[in-house]
Amino acid sequence: MRDTRRSNDYFEEFLVDIEVGIKETQEALDAGNFTTPSERVNVAQRIYQLAIMRAVAHYSYGAHLGDIKRYTEAILPYRKQLTHYCDKLPVNHQIYRHAFEKLGGQIDAVGSPNINRYIYTLWWLALLQACDVAPAHIQEVLDVIGERGKDTLLDNVAIALGDNDRPISPTLYYPEIYQNLSLAFRVPSEHQPDLLNQ
Structure with missing residues (x-):
């Protein structure tokens, strides 16, 4: 479904920016450029959300569902990566992982990090449906989201x-x-x- 409120130029530039952002940030994470466990969790969260935004942007641009499906299926490994880095937080910092994984619990929803994560999660689930992703993949997504x-x-x-x-x-x-x-x-x-x- 093409979002006609934006021009082709907007989407083409935006999609390049997202792609570069994912690639360069992942390379920096893999290279060990982020030295503390909490930094690595922060960065993994950013990459995961960029992956969702990339799929949403392709959908809004009116891309073929086959291409959108490929980008949608690519989200799960980034979400698993976030869990991996959350698991590596020191024992006394494990309580803070809720700040990266929890979707609710904010009294004031507007602008809160939790509702942003909630919205991204709804987008991801909607994309799985729109792209007719395999049930086994969907179940993995639901398991990693929890809630x-x-x-x-x-x-x-x-x-x-x-x-x-x-x-x-x-x-x-x-x-x-x-x-x-x-x-x-x-x-x-x-x-x-x-x-x-x-």
């Missing part, structure tokens, strides 16, 4: 993606923003467009 039974919207999206025995939370992390989208999973199909528009 089972903690957020109604994430739980319903995960069930729609095939995680059939997942418990459904009665609450939302960000009801002020996502209440209508969450309700769209529970109403008859003729009412869904109105909720989505809202």
